[in-house]
Amino acid sequence: MDKENIFEKRESAPKADYVAATGVPLKKPSDVIPQKLLRAQLPLPNLGELDVVRHYSHLAQLNFSVDTHFYPLGSCTMKYNPKxxxxxxxxxxxxxxxxxxxxxxxxxxxxxxxxxxxxxxxxxxxxxxxxxxxxxxxxxxxxxxxxxxxxxxxxxxxxxxxxxxxxxxxxxxxxxxxxxxxxxxxxxxxxxxxxxxxxxxxxxxxxxxxxxxxxxxxxxxxxxxxxxxxxxxxxxxxxxxxxxxxxxxxxxxxxxxxxxxxxxxxxxxxxxxxxxxxxxxxxxxxxxxxxxxxxxxxxxxxxxxxxxxxxxxxxxxxxxxxxxxxxxxxxxxxxxxxLGKEGLLQTAHNAVINANYIKEKLKDYYEVPYPKTCMHEVVFSCTSQKEKGAAALDIAKRLIDYGIHPPTMYFPLIVKEALMVEPTETESKDTLDYFIKVMKEIDKEIDNDLEKVKDAPHTTPVKRVDEVKAARSPNLKWERTGV
Amino acid sequence: MPYILNTNEEIKQMLKAIGVDSVEELYSALPPEIKLKESLNLPSGLSEFDVKKKVTALSERNKPLEKYNSFLGAGCYDHYIPAAVSFILSRSQFLTAYTPYQSECSQGILQAIYEYQSYICLLTGMDVSNASLFDGASALAEAVLMTLRISRKKRVVISSTIHPEYKETLKTYLSGFDFMIEEFVPKSDGFFDLEKLRDTLRNDVGCVAFQSPNFLGLIEDAEKLSELAKKVQALTVMVTNPLSLAILKDPARSGVDIVCGDGQPLGGSLNFGGPSLGFIATKNENTRQMPGRIVGKTEDKKGDIAYCLTLQTREQHIRREKATSNICSNQSLNAIGAAVYLSLIGSEGLKEVALNSFRNTQYLYQRLKEVRGVKIPFEPRFFNEFVWEVENAPKIMNAFYDKNIIAGYFLGESFPQYKNSILSCCTEKKKKSEIDEMVFSLAEVLRG
The missing domain is CATH 3.40.640.10 (Type I PLP-dependent aspartate aminotransferase-like (Major domain))
Structure with missing residues (x-):
């Protein structure tokens, strides 16, 4: 449900009861402001509170977030946000x-x-x-x-x-x-x-x-x-x-x-x-x-x-x-x-350990073009996967099916087919092991079932989004059709 | 240590897998002379309970605006926020997500921002809005930079009745370029000096920027201003309070090229001034010069409706030094908050909020006019704030404070020509009894 946007929903009776009027004289804007500076109509929808809350709660459910998914987006440090x-x-x-x-x-x-x-x-x-x-x-x-x-x-x-x-x-x-x-x-x-x-x-x-x-x-x-x-x-x-x-x-x-x-x-x-x-x-x-x-x-x-x-x-x-x-x-x-001083240090240590652990476990599957010990993030190059037909983009999209937010893609610009992985210190070894397993799995899928990777994601509310069309014929706001 | 999940045993296993004996080995690339020999001179971490006590104690040393009978506005407005707004914004999948680069797992964010953009366009009458900027001040700066890219001219005329902190921000943003800013003081009636503009406007001016309602609260004639600007092919930038657009003519219809401002009045908390959000909207022909992110509606490969970030070739991560702005993160959560607010309150509700703010302010104006010793310099062509004068204004304001009333914003601070002037604001939250109390107290203070 709720593919429709907020402007296409059924309207409720207009309401204005979040704040009651306070008994001052009901002056009209046109008493003091020239009519030509006033608005004739305000074309916003009038909706019921439950409908609005349900609409946006539903929209929330369509997203990956740190609280719900592993989110190793390089350079963005998507660590846990303490409550x-x-x-x-x-x-x-x-x-x-x-x-x-x-x-x-x-x-x-x-x-x-x-x-x-x-x-x-x-x-x-x-x-x-x-x-x-x-x-x-x-x-x-x-x-x-x-x-x-x-x-x-x-x-x-x-x-x-x-x-x-x-x-x-x-x-x-x-x-x-x-x-x-x-x-x-x-x-x-x-x-x-x-x-x-x-x-x-x-x-x-x-x-x-x-x-x-x-x-x-x-x-x-x-x-x-x-x-x-x-x-x-x-x-x-x-x-x-x-x-x-x-x-x-x-x-x-x-x-x-x-x-x-x-x-x-x-x-x-x-x-x-x-x-x-x-x-x-x-x-x-x-x-x-x-x-x-x-x-x-x-x-x-x-x-x-x-x-x-x-x-x-x-x-x-x-x-x-x-x-x-x-x-x-x-x-x-x-x-x-x-955190205090000890917490800061442990933050740094675990950020570096987590990143190097992923690097070490995946380096035989995905090329690490700059193989030195890394700090908080590791950049893989998916060139060998690309030769087999799956680009970094495809791998990123396939990760979504496994419940993992894709790493940063195609950045930095000096690495071909880059996937930039920053696990942060707040992720557990378990989560990292899952990510490692999935990355290996996807590498195998590229050999065995390439189309599955190229067609990914399969489990999301929408399939791969046509960004070219979005840019070629921009639709940047809702308009009442037929008007 | 909070927030680290790995146990010591797991850390050992991981170090072993990496092939090092200790975590220090991972830092061997650092020159020894820059490594700290001792731990930072900071306190040790506190328990959640102790942190809560400490930070709460700090918060209690601030007095929330609601504890006063306050008439403060001046760019940050105390409107009622329906409870549902913060509930929606607290949802983890909005709060803890990042920029929706990956469309397929961010459709909700993208759709919510698309709805925000649509709302801004409905309010302003414009064709295109971006996904938000930082605040009203930086939105003005970005808007002016946009006009200079479009017009390829170097001179900017601005009204001095733009919010003083917006003007300062604009000057900072323009200081890296060789642009010239000329500031127009208002006529004695507080309005933009259209005659002076007509007489002095030359072809080298690329931008005329003004605020309406202006910082003195007055509603300018945007149409006349735009007409004059167009004669020399200058673009107009209008700063506005988006709530005022519930009753005022939309800027697009007045011929304005770019409208911008702060979205805080649309369901945003005071937050000591930030975060709020900046909005910016313009006509189709200027889309390619817009700063920041924009969401577009498109299709997925099955032909179903889908949303994504679009027109990204304007942006820093693609265009680098040739980008329309350096902006990356914006204020998305606040933008989504504005969309939720507008959806909850609806067209009737928004009109009511605007009208009740207007009526309360008109009432305060009428009552103050009757007080001996008060002078009101301008006509009541205002939305939710206006200027009044009284001898020894700073002293009077202090006397008000003693009675737990904040009379407003002291104008003398940023406008020396209005040294005894106070800018007072009423929102829909103001009660008649509170307005009466303020006027009564003033009379009392003036009697001494």
């Missing part, structure tokens, strides 16, 4: 406060932000954080705009940003939004930044390098300190895309690797739920040299009381109204308190 985080975020004292209340009525919120900042400074070695960005990408924008302004004030001509060919797509897109030209640097045969090539392209006009470490192949950039020197020697800065921080918690700090500015995806490393693609939060940390460039406001403390400080000399300004995705911070803070 205590949710309870805390929904407390009235957090979810029902207004951003413009007087500061003495929001001291708890300010203290939480302040305390969370202190904890993250210790975890990362950075000097200060802003919590304004709503996502990793917006964090990148904040960080790179700070770098831009830093160079402007130093009156240095900077035109380029260096980005490895394995980088997330947000990195070059952000560099463009900051007016920089992107210089892509090829990885070496081991999957790491090619130092010789780096040396060749770095000159005085390099503003920064944007790096993920471990990189998107799941490999640690072993020569990070050399990279740091090469960039710093030319007056450039190091930007850390913290999407992959999870395996390094308590092991090292971005500051020790030489990064000047970093973002953390709180919805990845710090366990806040992804919510179908947001809201997340991109906390941005800076070392001392960029402290004066942070977005306003930051939270400071004076005589035991907390306040929003707007007096940042060279601030890049705001990236968002108000103070960021605050209730996401509440979740991440709760998580950090719950």
């Amino acid at each position: 205590i985080n949710e309870s805390m975020a929904r407390l009235e004292g957090f979810s029902a406060i207004h951003p413009y209340q007087s500061q003495d009525a929001i001291q708890g919120a300010l203290e939480l932000i302040y305390d969370f900042e202190q904890l993250l400074c210790e975890v990362t070695g950075m000097k200060r954080f802003t919590f304004q960005p709503s996502s990793g990408a917006q964090g990148e924008l904040a960080g790179m705009l700070m770098i831009r302004k830093y160079h402007e004030i130093k009156k240095r001509k900077k035109t380029k940003v260096i980005i490895p060919d394995s980088a997330h797509g947000t990195n070059p897109a952000t560099a463009s939004m900051c007016g920089y030209q992107t210089i892509v640097i090829e990885s070496d045969s081991g999957g790491l930044v090619d130092i010789d090539k780096l040396k060749k392209v770095v000159d005085d006009e390099v503003a920064a390098i944007m790096l993920t470490n471990p990189n998107t192949l799941g490999l640690f950039e072993e020569r990070i300190l050399e990279i740091k020197d090469i960039i710093h020697n030319k007056g450039g800065l190091l930007y850390y895309d913290g999407a992959n921080l999870n395996p390094l918690l308590g092991i090292t700090k971005p500051s020790l690797m030489g990064f000047d500015v970093i973002h953390l995806n709180l919805h990845k490393t710090f366990s806040t739920p992804h919510g179908c693609g947001g809201p997340g939060a991109g906390a941005v940390g800076v070392g001392e040299i960029l402290e004066d460039f942070l977005p306003v406001p930051v939270v400071n403390k004076k005589n035991k009381s907390y306040y929003f400080d707007y007096a940042i000399k060279r601030s890049i300004g705001r990236l968002k109204s108000f103070y960021g995705n605050f209730t996401v911070l509440v979740r991440a803070y709760t998580y950090l308190l719950r």
